Every structure is written in C-alpha cells, then in structure tokens.
Amino acid sequence: MLGILKDPYFSEHQANGFVETGISLEEDLVEEIKEHYLTKALGHNDFPKFFVDNQHQAYLEGAVLGFVFNTFPGAAKKLVKRFYDKAYSKAVYCDQACMEKVLAQLMKQDFQRLFETRYIVASYDMYLRNSHRSPAAGIHTDLPNFHHFYETENDLSLYIPLVDLDDDNGGRLSVLPESKLKVAGNVLLKLLYEHFSQIPECLDEKGYVDPDRITARQMAAFIRSKPHQDLMTLYKGVIPLAKKQYAGDFRRTEEGRGRVLMFNNKNFHAAERWKNEQVDREVYVIRMFPLYDARIRLRQKLHGTPVNNFLLDMQEGVVHRYPHPVDVTAIPEAEKLRL
Numbered sequence: 034m035l036g037i038l039k040d041p042y043f044s045e046h047q048a049n050g051f052v053e054t055g056i057s058l059e060e061d062l063v064e065e066i067k068e069h070y071l072t073k074a075l076g077h078n079d080f081p082k083f084f085v086d087n088q089h090q091a092y093l094e095g096a097v098l099g100f101v102f103n104t105f106p107g108a109a110k111k112l113v114k115r116f117y118d119k120a121y122s123k124a125v126y127c128d129q130a131c132m133e134k135v136l137a138q139l140m141k142q143d144f145q146r147l148f149e150t151r152y153i154v155a156s157y158d159m160y161l162r163n164s165h166r167s168p169a170a171g172i173h174t175d176l177p178n179f180h181h182f183y184e185t186e187n188d189l190s191l192y193i194p195l196v197d198l199d200d201d202n203g204g205r206l207s208v209l210p211e212s213k214l215k216v217a218g219n220v221l222l223k224l225l226y227e228h229f230s231q232i233p234e235c236l237d238e239k240g241y242v243d244p245d246r247i248t249a250r251q252m253a254a255f256i257r258s259k260p261h262q263d264l265m266t267l268y269k270g271v272i273p274l275a276k277k278q279y280a281g282d283f284r285r286t287e288e289g290r291g292r293v294l295m296f297n298n299k300n301f302h303a304a305e306r307w308k309n310e311q312v313d314r315e316v317y318v319i320r321m322f323p324l325y326d327a328r329i330r331l332r333q334k335l336h337g338t339p340v341n342n343f344l345l346d347m348q349e350g351v352v353h354r355y356p357h358p359v360d361v362t363a364i365p366e367a368e369k370l371r372l
C-alpha cells in the first residue's frame with residue numbers, strides 16, 4: 034500500500050490488514066441496496082463463472098480439485114456449483130445498479146483523504162447473501178484470474194455489511210495483516226506484459242496489451258509458460274503457510290450495518306459462521322485497484338457485463354463513470370504507480 038494510502042491509513046493497513054474508513058452509508062441507501070437485490074432470484078450465483086476455462090489455476094492444480102478438473106470436467110463443474118450454492122444463497126456480480134450512489138456518498142464523506150495515489154479504478158460491485166446454514170469461509174486469498182486480467186497485489190475491496198456483523202450475529206471478517214505475510218501479485222502484471230507484448234495481434238495502436246484481443250489459445254500458452262507456472266507454485270506454497278503458521282495472527286473486524294471497511298483481498302482473510310437464524314447475512318462489496326505503469330488495457334466486460342468503468346480522482350474528489358473501461362492510456366505516467 035506504499036504510495037497508495039496516506040499515513041496513518043497506510044500504517045493502519047500494514048498493522049491490521051484493513052482500514053476503518055470511519056464512513057457509513059446513509060440508512061436510506063443501505064435500504065435501497067437491500068431492496069434492489071431482493072429482486073434477484075434466490076440461488077443466483079455468479080461465482081462458478083470464474084471457473085470456466087480453468088482460470089483459477091492455483092486451486093485447480095491443487096491435488097484433489099486439480100485432479101477432478103482435469104479428469105472429469107463435468108463432475109468438477111457440479112462440485113464447484115454445489116460448493117458455492119452452499120456458501121451463498123445469492124452472489125450477484127457486476128450489477129452496478131447501486132455503485133454510483135455508494136461511491137458518491139463516500140466522496141461526500143471525504144473518502145479521498147485516505148489516498149496518496151491520485152487514481153483508483155472501481156471495477157465492479159458484488160452482493161453476497163447467506164443464511165446460518167452456510168459454512169464459515171475458511172482462510173483464503175482471492176487469487177488472480179484471467180476474467181479480471183488486470184490484477185495487482187494492492188487490490189482494495191470496500192466491504193459494506195448490510196446487517197450488523199458482531200458477537201451475537203457472527204459473520205465477521207478477519208484479515209491477516211500484510212506485515213505478517215504478503216502475497217506477491219504485481220509480478221503477474223509484469224509477466225502478462227512481457228509475454229503478450231511479443232505478440233503483435235495482442236497490442237493496440239498505442240502498443241498497450243489489450244486483453245480482449247488475446248485468443249483462448251494464446252492464453253493457454255501463457256498459462257503453460259514457465260514464469261507463470263513458477264508464480265502459481267509460489268501461490269500454492271504460501272496458502273498452507275497462512276493456514277498453519279499464521280492462523281493465530283488474523284485481526285477480526287467488527288462491522289455495523291452500512292459501515293465501510295476497506296481491505297486488500299489479496300491478503301489472507303476468512304469469515305466466521307453466521308449465527309442469526311432469523312435474518313440472513315448480507316454484504317455489499319466494491320472491488321477497486323490502483324493504476325500501475327504497466328502498458329496493459331483494462332478488460333471491457335466481466336462475464337458479459339461492462340466492468341472497470343468507474344474512475345475515482347482522489348485529488349479532485351470526483352467519480353467519473355464511463356460507458357467504456359477507464360482508458361489507462363490517457364492517464365499520464367506520472368499519475369501511475371511504478372510496477
């Protein structure tokens with residue numbers, strides 16, 4: 034988070050793994066978000082879409098699931114679906130109906146004061162709902178995948194519970210501070226650029242790698258490449274370390290309805306079991322990331338829906354919404370972080 038967050042927020046993130054923004058959404062907006070997502074069918078679950086084309090390499094190559102995926106792809110698909118159906122009664126990705134209002138309220142409450150870097154891309158939103166029957170979410174890191182393509186090790190998730198997550202209800206998030214164990218990620222941007230900048234068809238007229246010009250075959254070749262495989266080995270190695278050596282170092286958050294927490298979902302995190310049998314656990318998340326001087330464009334769509342189209346200007350304190358992905362080629366290099 035160096036160069037991204039200002040002190041004391043940088044230090045807070047380093048020490049705790051998250052930042053209490055001190056910002057709460059207005060009650061009317063919390064209610065509006067809840068009502069909006071009531072219109073989505075129970076059982077709507079977008080998580081399995083990330084498993085199409087074996088994108089979650091580090092998982093897929095894990096001993097058991099990797100074997101099942103490679104040997105019985107049909108059975109694996111069912112396994113993944115069953116897993117996520119159990120974890121969430123609704124998981125709606127990239128709906129973007131409430132995002133603009135939420136970001137506007139953040140800026141109105143001086144969200145920009147947290148940031149050292151000028152620009153942050155708000156990529157998409159997510160609504161998660163589960164009941165007391167869902168299991169707790171174990172220790173994990175949100176691994177990179179090619180649906181996102183542009184991934185950094187400093188992803189920022191706004192985590193906004195729509196119900197209280199506390200001692201009575203449970204469902205609280207815990208995060209492992211990156212001062213304990215950091216998951217490397219920016220090297221992926223380097224590898225993607227190094228690999229695809231060698232293929233003229235994958236470049237735009239400005240020489241930027243355009244993920245939407247990469248064919249499935251070209252992507253498969255990258256996945257097989259030695260540097261990428263080395264990185265996957267690194268990811269696979271770090272997961273057991275977090276689970277065994279650092280299980281006691283997670284910091285627990287306590288989040289009231291509408292309160293905005295910010296954390297890096299590349300850092301290890303977990304959520305305790307939801308205990309309330311009367312009401313469901315509901316969380317609204319916005320995935321954001323800072324911009325690096327990697328000559329890589331942003332993807333236009335996530336699972337068929339527009340994505341990467343909000344730009345937060347922390348200097349001006351404004352949110353720009355575009356009908357297309359943020360044009361990273363138009364942002365001066367001086368306003369980007371060094372990769």
Ligand SMILES: [Fe+2]
Pocket residue numbers: 173174175298302
């Ligand atoms: Fe996660």
